[in-house]
Amino acid sequence: xxxxxxxxxxxxxxxxxxxxxxxxxxxxxxxxxxxxxxxxxxxxxxxxxxxxxxxxxxxxxxxxxxxxxxxxxxxxxxxxxxxxxxxxxxxxxxxxxxxxxxxxxxxxxxxxxxxxxxxxxxxxxxxxxxxxxxxxxxxxxxxxxxxxxxxxxxxxxxxxxxxxxxx
Amino acid sequence: xxxxxxxxxxxxxxxxxxxxxxxxxxxxxxxxxxxxxxxxxxxxxxxxxxxxxxxxxxxxxxxxxxxxxxxxxxxxxxxxxxxxxxxxxxxxxxxxxxxxxxxxxxxxxxxxxxxxxxxxxxxxxxxxxxxxxxxxxxxxxxxxxxxxxxxxxxxxxxxxxxxxxxxxxxxxxxxxxxxxxxxxxxxxxxxxxxxxxxxxxxxxxxxxxxxxxxxxxxxxxxxxxxxxxxxxxxxxxxxxxxxxx
Numbered sequence: 001x002x003x004x005x006x007x008x009x010x011x012x013x014x015x016x017x018x019x020x021x022x023x024x025x026x027x028x029x030x031x032x033x034x035x036x037x038x039x040x041x042x043x044x045x046x047x048x049x050x051x052x053x054x055x056x057x058x059x060x061x062x063x064x065x066x067x068x069x070x071x072x073x074x075x076x077x078x079x080x081x082x083x084x085x086x087x088x089x090x091x092x093x094x095x096x097x098x099x100x101x102x103x104x105x106x107x108x109x110x111x112x113x114x115x116x117x118x119x120x121x122x123x124x125x126x127x128x129x130x131x132x133x134x135x136x137x138x139x140x141x142x143x144x145x146x147x148x149x150x151x152x153x154x155x156x157x158x159x160x161x162x163x164x165x166x167x
Numbered sequence: 168x169x170x171x172x173x174x175x176x177x178x179x180x181x182x183x184x185x186x187x188x189x190x191x192x193x194x195x196x197x198x199x200x201x202x203x204x205x206x207x208x209x210x211x212x213x214x215x216x217x218x219x220x221x222x223x224x225x226x227x228x229x230x231x232x233x234x235x236x237x238x239x240x241x242x243x244x245x246x247x248x249x250x251x252x253x254x255x256x257x258x259x260x261x262x263x264x265x266x267x268x269x270x271x272x273x274x275x276x277x278x279x280x281x282x283x284x285x286x287x288x289x290x291x292x293x294x295x296x297x298x299x300x301x302x303x304x305x306x307x308x309x310x311x312x313x314x315x316x317x318x319x320x321x322x323x324x325x326x327x328x329x330x331x332x333x334x335x336x337x338x339x340x341x342x343x344x345x346x347x348x349x350x351x352x353x354x355x356x357x358x359x360x361x362x363x364x365x366x367x368x369x370x371x372x373x374x375x376x377x378x379x380x381x382x383x384x385x386x387x388x389x390x391x392x393x394x395x396x397x398x399x400x401x402x403x404x405x406x407x408x409x410x411x412x
Contacts, residue, residue, distance in 0.1 A: 051214075051293075053210075053211060053214060053297060054211055054214030054215045054217070054218055054293055054294055055210035055211045055212070055213050055214020055215070055217070056210075056214065057210070084218065084286075084289035084290060084292075084293050085285075085288070085289035085292060085293070086292070087289075087292050087293040087296060088293075116296065116299050116300070117299065117303075118273060118299050118306065118361075119303065120303055120306040120307045120310060120365065120368070121307055121310070122303075140200060141200040141201075141203065141204055142204065142300055142303065142304055143200075143203050143204035143207040143208070143300075143304070144203070145203070147207050147210055147211060147297075
């Protein structure tokens with residue numbers, strides 16, 4: 001017998017909102033868009049999670065934090081299933097998440113992103129400085145402090161900053 | 168089934184060994200930003216390798232795990248191409264190796280993301296997004312060095328001389344690649360086209376297609392370098408079986 005209780009699934013989503021990304025602690029995993037589905041079968045909960053990047057080292061920590069969060073709320077039968085397809089995209093990040101990122105000093109991904117291509121020295125999108133809002137910024141490196149970020153610098157206020165890059 | 172397992176291991180081994188080579192640069196990059204870049208690429212590749220190993224482990228059964236496949240197989244069982252196991256020399260050789268390999272991965276994954284096998288398809292579609300950045304980064308370095316100073320040009324040309332002979336193997340299908348629906352002619356054409364266009368921008372000559380090529384990695388006949396990589400990578404699991412941390 002398969003039984004789905006909507007109430008408990010809603011409750012699970014609420015709990016998941018309190019689990020944050022260890023690399024970017026202002027973002028919840030819901031903001032990040034990596035929780036693809038939550039299902040409940042009697043007393044067992046199955047969470048479908050997609051990694052941001054194949055090698056993101058935060059994934060293991062996130063899995064553990066999900067378990068901890070659910071255990072604290074009395075759910076003990078937890079199954080976390082990795083779902084690779086469709087691949088994660090920054091389009092799945094919530095508006096709220098993008099605002100939180102900016103307030104934290106990280107430029108959020110563009111909502112209308114240019115499709116990533118392998119072409120060398122291509123013209124970059126103008127990324128807004130999260131500190132002074134200037135659009136006069138420059139790319140320092142496509143690879144930043146984590147796999148999901150690129151490193152930029154503002155030409156006006158001179159602050160270096162992370163950009164949550166197009167993916 | 169054996170063919171699918173071997174093919175999945177081939178994809179995994181390529182990504183793992185290339186990732187391992189890149190990880191050797193961690194803390195040694197020429198400048199901090201590039202040290203971070205190559206370590207990030209290493210991380211992406213090792214992540215891709217994990218996805219392939221996890222899948223291979225489910226196909227193999229018998230308590231195989233991603234760890235047993237990475238840490239307990241010997242040189243002869245590894246199926247990676249010779250290109251990725253070549254030791255790092257200078258920065259020019261490192262970025263050129265990355266450029267050859269990432270361009271290969273890029274066109275391979277483009278085909279693989281439409282494969283009949285659901286899991287290979289999913290891993291490839293995800294990895295392709297990461298590889299796109301690797302191609303871009305390594306292409307820019309090849310151009311920068313080729314069209315740079317006298318010294319940088321000399322070094323990248325030397326790297327082409329050293330690495331070109333390992334590129335032919337990429338397009339010679341091993342027996343386990345025959346039923347994968349990969350169009351090798353198309354793959355090679357695409358690869359060649361991009362190499363030519365980037366080399367033209369970098370003002371470097373493309374070696375003759377008819378030049379002699381080394382092969383054997385795909386069927387387990389490796390250069391002496393792979394043994395040294397495995398000795399370092401597998402030491403802990405060999406000395407302290409089943410240890411976890």
